[in-house]
Amino acid sequence: MSAITLTAELSQLADLIAFVRQAAQSAGFVPDRIREIELATEEALVNIFQYAYPDVMGKVRIDCRMVNDSRLAVAIADYGIPFNSLDFPDPDVGAGLEDRHTGGLGVFLMKKLTDDRQYRREGNQNILTLVFDKPGSGKDRIGDTAQSEPFDRSESWP
Amino acid sequence: MEIVKLEEKDNCVRVAVKGRIDAVTAPEFEAELNQWVSQGTADLLMDLNGLDYISSAGLRSILGITKKLKKDGRALMLCSLRDTVKEVFDISGFSTIIPIYDSPEAALKKR
Known part of the structure; x- marks a missing residue:
């Protein structure tokens, strides 16, 4: 386990x-999957920067x-x-050019590129895993969470 | 992130976009292309062969540029996307609103 703050x-x-x-x-x-992991993480972080700290500067800690x-x-x-961020409504990805908006798109990508995801509020922290x-490893890659082993939601980070 | 102008012919400018378009580099990417859009009159073909990574911030920039060009009666086309970049366009549904081609030749032929 390693962490950065x-x-x-x-x-x-x-x-x-x-x-x-x-x-x-x-x-x-593999490198292609690593880019997807980077992308999902970027989308999560950018939303935290904007919405968890709308007025003040704060810290973010990542544990892998x-x-x-x-x-x-x-x-x-x-x-x-x-x-x-998991509460954001999904964007209409079928809308035409003129009606196309990009709000919620980052979170949508994050959801699609993760096999499981969980949010919890713990004390004064938001923790998004x-x-x-x-x-x-015997599990499908995208969106097929039904077949995945359940992620242990009781475990706490950090 | 780097934008290089490759060629201009038949009223279409082909630029290569290289590196990463993320939340940090997207504003720079958009500003550079917007400047070009407001100066020129041609269509734009973005060759993304050298693009390693794009996040939603980059998609937002591309949508803005597409709308701007369209208002002006011009078109944006993309070509030569790598698999992971193409996947981001597919998941977001951008593949259905922006023409994407396998090669620059295919893009120019179809235009």
């Missing part, structure tokens, strides 16, 4: 993403750990106001 702002995005990339690399994910050697759990904790299955 940085200021929750765009200037720290590259370092936060690099940390998650390294964890995914050490866990043996392997679960049963087959799933990477990326837990993102912040100390801002209660905020759960993104879970990525390792291909070849």
Whole structure:
């Protein structure tokens, strides 16, 4: 298990993403899947920067750990106001050009690229955990969470 | 993120976009292309062969540029997307509103 804590702002995005990339690399994910892991993490972080800390600057902490050697759990904790991006309504991805809006698109991508995801409020923290299955570990990659082993929701980070 | 102008012919400019378009680089990407859009009159073909990564911030920029060009009677086309980048366009439904081609030749032929 490894963790990083940085200021929750765009200037720290590259370092936060690099940390998650390294964890995914050490866990043996293939490069294409690592880009998806980076993307899901970026979308989660950008929303936290904007909505958990609308007025004040705060910290964000990321913990990466392997679960049963087959799933990477990326837990993102912040100390801002209660905020759960999973509550965002999905965008209309079938809308034509003129009616197309991009609100909620990042969270939609995040949901599609994770095998499981969970939000909880714990004390003064928002904790969003993104879970990525390792291909070849007997689980399907995208969207097929029904067949996945349930992610242990009682376990706490950090 | 880097934008390089490759060629201009038949009233279409082909630019290569390389590197990463994320929440940090998207504003720069959009500003650079907007400047080009407001100066020129041609259609725009973005060759994304060298693009490693795009997030929703980049999609937002591309949508803005597409709408701007369309208002002006011009078109945006994309070509040569890598698999992971193409996947982001597919999941977001952008593949249905922006023409995407396998190669620059295919894009110019279809235009």
